[in-house]
Amino acid sequence: MKTMMTALGLMSGTSMDGIDAALIETDGQGSVEMGPSAELAYSDEERTLLRRALADAVSMTRRGERPGSLVAAERLITRKHADVVSDFLKEHDLSPDDIDVIGFHGQTVLHRPHQRLTVQIGDGQALADSLGIEVVYDMRAADVAEGGHGAPLVPAYHQALVQAAKLAGSVAVLNLGGVGNVSYVAEGRDPIAFDTGPANALIDDLMMERTGIALDQDGRQALAGKVDQGVLDQLMTHAYFSEKPPKSLDRNTFSRDAVAGLSTPDAVATLAAFTARSVAAARQWLPAEPVLWIVCGGGARNPAILNFLRAETGVPVRTADEFGWSASMMEAQAFAYLAVRSLKGLPLTFPSSTGAPKALTGGILAVPGKKRASA
Structure with missing residues (x-):
């Protein structure tokens, strides 16, 4: 197997805004060279289907079930990811032979690790067959099957980036997608990681409900609003914040009912402050105060959330x-990086990040034209 591999990572996050594709060259360890990227937004109709699938997934008790609209949603996810890759190859004058592996996350519709149940829809074998490229998919399942939380999965990649940048001291890499998760990176230890609380999901859902647009563009609503401290204090009483890591969240763990009586700017400001306050509360589970927070994900584009984070942590907060x-x-x-690690049999998760009993590799390899792998 090659030392350096060309991998294309595909991610459709819990915010359900669209698909991200990113090319890297990596050895799956400390060497990462970043290449071009692309994104494809879901249409309003597609988001509606995915939201229906989330609602239908609540009844699931087995990973292979596909009740209600989940069949149609899985076909959509597979087709849209194939479209993204095909367009990406054309745009950058690449052929399938130029890509060693695709890391395919799929779309999370259910995450209940305490029941050893996590479901990411998307047909990895069909994707490999349609593109003629090997695909590593279903990367959370092995960890959850062993009693881990299956999340966060990104810490191995965060650690590689922090070490390559030679950043001194303890560094927290904070991903703010639909939910928030932190990777605590310090020299001489595996990364510590867990979900911190809500990130963009509550804001996106509220904005969709009230304005028909599923995000607070550039934090404009939050910047125009005023935080309701009483409501914020109420939100912070959720039992999740007193749980010790390892721990992880389903997208719908938290409710926005507490802000129902607030104006849209005040509601969004309060939810943005909730994201930052929950991150600050997560510091109690870290071995030492991070000297630096590095923010990625959609929240990195929201100046209101960044301002709240700076106020709550009292240390430098910078974007990736x-x-x-x-x-x-x-x-x-990260999913491109993890796909290479999977091919090489390297760990994707660690006891300090998911609570699994040992460091574990994971993922299912789909080879074009080969017999379908079982989940």
Whole structure:
């Protein structure tokens, strides 16, 4: 097997805004060279289907079930990811032979690790067959089957980036997608990681409900609003914040009912502050105070959330872009990186990040034209 491999990572996050694709070259360890990236937004109709699939997934008790609209949603996810890759190859004058492996996350519709149940829809074998490229998919399942939380999965990649940048001291890499997760990176230890609380999901859902647009563009609503401290205090009473890691969240763990009586700007400001306050509360589970927070994901584009984070942590808060990384493509790059690690039999998860009993590799390899792998 090659030392350096060309991998294309595909990510459709819990915010369900679209698909990110990012190309990297990596050895699956400390060497990462970032290449071009692309994104494809879901249409309003496609988002509606995915939201129906989330609602239908609540009844699932087995990974292979596909009740209600989940069949149609899985076909959509597979087709849209194939479209993204095909367009990406054409745009960058690449052929399938130029890509060693695709890391395919799929779309999470259910995550209940305490029941050893996590479901990411998307047909990895069909994707490999349609593209003629090997695909590694279903990367959370092995960890959950062994009693881990299956999340966060990105810490191995965060650690590689922090070490390559030679950043001194303890560094927290904070991903703010639909939910928030932190990777605590310090020399001489495996990364510590867990979900911190809500990130963009509550804001996106509220904005969709009230304005028909599923995001607070550039934090405009939050910047115009006022935080309701009483409501914020109420939100912070959720039992999740007193749980010790390892721990992880389903997208719908938290409710936005507490802000129902607030104006849209005040509601969004309060939810943005909730994201930051929950991150600050997560510090109690870290071995030492991070000297630096590096933010990636959609939250890195929200100045209101960044301002709240700076106020809550009292230390420098910077975006991944400031380090020459990619705040928006971090997760897609990470799944490319994890696909290479999977092919090489290297760990994707660690006891300190998911609570699994040992460091575990994972993922299912789909080879074009080969017999379908069982989940």
